[in-house]
Amino acid sequence: MRTGIWLIGARGSVAVTAILGAAALRARLVEPTGCVTELRQLRGAPLPAWTDLVVGGHDVVTLPLVKKAETLAAAGVVPGRLVAALADDLGRTERDLRPLPVRNTQADIARHIGRDLREFRERHGLERVVVLNVATTEPVAATHPAHASLPALREALTGPQPVLPSSALAAYAAFEAGCSFVDFTPSTGARLPALAELAGRAGVPYAGNDGKTGETLVKSVLAPMFALRNLRVTSWSGLNLLGGGDGANLADPAANAAKVASKQRVLGDALGYRPEGTSRIDYVPEIGDFKTAWDLVTFSGFLGTGMRLEFTWHGCDSALAAPLVLDLARLTAAAHRAGRRGALTELGFFFKDPLGDGPSALAAQWDALAGFVAGLGR
Numbered sequence: 001m002r003t004g005i006w007l008i009g010a011r012g013s014v015a016v017t018a019i020l021g022a023a024a025l026r027a028r029l030v031e032p033t034g035c036v037t038e039l040r041q042l043r044g045a046p047l048p049a050w051t052d053l054v055v056g057g058h059d060v061v062t063l064p065l066v067k068k069a070e071t072l073a074a075a076g077v078v079p080g081r082l083v084a085a086l087a088d089d090l091g092r093t094e095r096d097l098r099p100l101p102v103r104n105t106q107a108d109i110a111r112h113i114g115r116d117l118r119e120f121r122e123r124h125g126l127e128r129v130v131v132l133n134v135a136t137t138e139p140v141a142a143t144h145p146a147h148a149s150l151p152a153l154r155e156a157l158t159g160p161q162p163v164l165p166s167s168a169l170a171a172y173a174a175f176e177a178g179c180s181f182v183d184f185t186p187s188t189g190a191r192l193p194a195l196a197e198l199a200g201r202a203g204v205p206y207a208g209n210d211g212k213t214g215e216t217l218v219k220s221v222l223a224p225m226f227a228l229r230n231l232r233v234t235s236w237s238g239l240n241l242l243g244g245g246d247g248a249n250l251a252d253p254a255a256n257a258a259k260v261a262s263k264q265r266v267l268g269d270a271l272g273y274r275p276e277g278t279s280r281i282d283y284v285p286e287i288g289d290f291k292t293a294w295d296l297v298t299f300s301g302f303l304g305t306g307m308r309l310e311f312t313w314h315g316c317d318s319a320l321a322a323p324l325v326l327d328l329a330r331l332t333a334a335a336h337r338a339g340r341r342g343a344l345t346e347l348g349f350f351f352k353d354p355l356g357d358g359p360s361a362l363a364a365q366w367d368a369l370a371g372f373v374a375g376l377g378r
Contacts, residue, residue, distance in 0.1 A: 003048040003333040004126040005326075006117060006179070008170050009135030010057025010097050013244055013289050014184070016068045017078055017322035018055075018134075023089040024082050025050040025326075034323035036349075036369075037330050045373040046337070047330040056096030056120045058113065058170075059135075065090040065097070077289045077318050096120060106169055107157040113173035121179075128336050130329045131174035131181045133167050133208075134321075138187040141165045146194065150201070153194040164188075171195050175202045180332045183208030184325060186353060190343075200342055205335045207328060207344040210352040213320035214313050215240060215279075215293035216266055217362070222309070223270035224361035226299060234306075235298045236267055237277035241284045242291035242317065265353050269360035289318050324350050334376050346372035 005022075007015045024030040032038040037047055066087055073080035083090075101112035121129050146156035146163045153172075156163040164172060167187035174181040175190075175198045183189030183206075190199065190206040199206050212220065215238055226233050268274045277296075297309040328350055335344055345356030349365035359365055 004129035005329045007057035008133040011059040013318040017318040018325040058100045110173040114177040117177040129179040141188045147192040150197045181206040184211040186210035205340045207347045216352045220362040233275040235276040238279045238295040240281045243287040244289040
């Protein structure tokens with residue numbers, strides 16, 4: 001089933017790593033390491049094949065994909081041999097990238113995005129398109145009366161003042177164009193009542209928020225361990241150091257606060273209480289697309305004996321995130337084809353702050369995902 005992946009933030013590190021990875025998988029130049037959908041338990045689902053995927057997208061920057069890929073190769077994020085071997089593929093994808101439109105009103109911008117999506121679908125004969133937000137993190141959006149109902153939102157979008165953050169406007173345009181939507185960031189995305197109503201009317205699914213790739217992934221495994229052993233976590237603090245574009249964006253206090261809130265949710269959900277401590281994110285330009293997290297956990301056991309756990313996570317954010325982006329596109333497209341509409345809460349396995357009230361422990365999230373995928377094959 002020919003499937004389009006439309007990336008918001010298509011020239012960023014995560015997006016370009018995903019684009020290069022999709023091309024490498026299509027050409028059978030690499031193994032699908034890191035792609036959850038290639039695990040034996042999920043292979044029975046009717047997912048789009050790697051050869052069925054076509055990528056396009058929007059971005060505000062204009063750096064050519066090949067140049068960005070070469071920069072990532074120089075930084076050790078992707079293999080230089082793949083960039084050289086797949087330069088023609090990157091050039092073909094380049095033809096499907098568009099500048100993010102600037103118009104008088106948000107209604108005009110949404111129509112322009114929708115037109116780009118429809119043209120992309122028709123140009124490649126795609127069965128469906130998944131819009132996936134991998135742009136920079138937004139500050140937490142203020143509520144607006146138009147967020148509550150679809151008619152009020154549509155009217156407000158025609159006015160001179162913006163009423164939706166960029167991620168939510170992308171979700172609105174996607175739903176209006178009959179496309180599903182996934183938010184891989186902690187931004188607002190589709191998490192508004194009016195957008196949930198629109199997705200239901202359009203008959204499309206959506207998922208998010210904030211891809212779980214590093215420190216929070218470890219938390220989602222360790223926190224349930226403490227709970228199952230009835231050990232009381234007294235504090236859990238983490239220091240995250242990252243560079244690259246995401247790190248630069250998170251130097252903004254408002255965007256930083258949105259990311260930290262997303263990272264902290266898993267502890268309360270898994271433990272049943274919130275221990276003392278905080279997560280902190282610092283920007284270190286020197287480390288580029290790599291990130292390091294150091295966590296200190298204090299806990300008490302039998303007779304109140306105090307103990308501690310420390311761990312360090314050092315990883316490449318783009319290389320961890322890109323395969324999940326491809327997984328989410330394949331799973332969301334399959335869900336759309338199966339007739340699912342609205343929030344795909346079963347995809348919580350992939351997110352720090354998932355939609356709905358599902359489990360936060362990774363093992364329980366895996367069970368929900370496996371059951372979801374099994375249902376797609378029926």
